[in-house]
Amino acid sequence: MSSPEHAAEDLLARAALASPADVFADGADLDLAKAGADLLVAAKLAKFADDGRTQVAITNAGRYWALHGGYFAFLKEEPPSGGGGGRSRNPELEETRLMLMRLRLNTFWWSFGISIAGFLISIVSLIVAFSLGGRLFGGV
Numbered sequence: 001m002s003s004p005e006h007a008a009e010d011l012l013a014r015a016a017l018a019s020p021a022d023v024f025a026d027g028a029d030l031d032l033a034k035a036g037a038d039l040l041v042a043a044k045l046a047k048f049a050d051d052g053r054t055q056v057a058i059t060n061a062g063r064y065w066a067l068h069g070g071y072f073a074f075l076k077e078e079p080p081s082g083g084g085g086g087r088s089r090n091p092e093l094e095e096t097r098l099m100l101m102r103l104r105l106n107t108f109w110w111s112f113g114i115s116i117a118g119f120l121i122s123i124v125s126l127i128v129a130f131s132l133g134g135r136l137f138g139g140v
Helices: 004-017 030-042 060-067 071-077 091-137
Strands: 046-048 055-058
Touching (some): 004 046, 004 055, 004 060, 004 071, 030 046, 030 055
Antiparallel strands (some): 046 055
């Protein structure tokens, strides 16, 4: 093991065979083993099985990637945006989505303003009706 990625690959293979797997099983380089375990947990391929963070239990995603090429295959398939989050979106679709959201907000504020104007017109109408009283309909 010469890098945390290699340690993660080895730990993922061991966890796939027998879960939970000891993080520090080989005892060669503790820092690399810890970094590899942290990589697996950050990518949601494994989770720590104990409070001391010395064992990892494989998740369903980790089991899938252990069967389909390991940690390095996961890194090849992983989009550059990072793990555990949304897909990378098409910029044109993102721009269209933002434009439609802006139009939706404008429509909301226009309808709100027209509703307020209608309410004010009805209040003015009531004031006129009460102030004129019966004279409005031909009375004295």
